[in-house]
Amino acid sequence: MGEFAFQTLRESITSAIRSKILTGELQPGTKLAEQRLAEEFGSSRAPIREALRQLEQEGMVEYSRNVGCSVRRVKPEDAYEIYLLRANLEMTALRYFDCKFQEEDLRTLRGILEEMRNVRPGDLSQIVENDNRFHAVIVQRAGLPRLLKFWDDLNYGNLLVGASSGSNHETLAQRQNGIHTKLYEALASGDTEAACRAVYAHYMEPMERMRSANSAGQAADGTAK
Known part of the structure; x- marks a missing residue:
């Protein structure tokens, strides 16, 4: 039951961040800090980290040295x-x-x-x-x-x-x-x-x-x- 709840939370957070990117609320280049997002969604950092990794796989965000995670620019x-x-x-x-x-x-x-x-x-x-x-x-x-x-x-x-x-x-x-x-x-x-x-x-x-x-x-x- 706990795992199911965690997965649901992670998916909800993934969907919410994705929506912010698509609507332009989060512009290309915007830094995505795990702690700030955890506070925004009222969660621990674990589901935030999983959500960002999912969005990285989708090509929506990227990780870079000295910057961390940010919204990706599509060329x-x-x-x-x-x-x-x-x-x-x-x-x-x-x-x-x-x-x-x-x-x-x-x-x-x-x-x-x-x-x-x-x-x-x-x-x-x-x-x-x-x-x-x-x-x-x-x-x-x-x-x-x-x-x-x-x-x-x-x-x-x-x-x-x-x-x-x-x-x-x-x-x-x-x-x-x-x-x-x-x-x-x-x-x-x-x-x-x-x-x-x-x-x-x-x-x-x-x-x-x-x-x-x-x-x-x-x-x-x-x-x-």
Whole structure:
């Protein structure tokens, strides 16, 4: 019972700190002191330490010498790598089971699409949770535990990318259903290569646009100098 309570407390603290990062209450570079957080949450330092380690694994915080733990800055190359890995893991899964989804899977995907339609504008946490649940159907169907673990480790990296993208999250909430409906149609087609192309485009086309925008911005800065 004590272990269950400890785990629940740790998870609650992890969720609360994560939310503060995503909403911008804790900005990149903000130092996260264990004692101050323990006082804030009315806990010992042990669950705080575990929560910070979990967030470190998710890529949300980082430890460095002479600084300790702080909120991590997500760089464009981090976003690109996260999306590239997610895309390739999902394509591997699709090829493994030859895009043969069961009707139960398709029903689940349609249900998530409906939830996407009803998400509150600007609710980034729910937006990304729905996104992760949708894509999880793909990797779970493959039944490959290591592949699922690799993919799952990138989930909150995906959340960080969304929080750091500078996108209008209210617009994203409105667009999410349409974006994933297009992907659903490719998955439901049963055409493995068409589904793989759709998954790759889903992830990488926004990243390529981001790269182009960054390159253009750097070029403009160089010209200005």
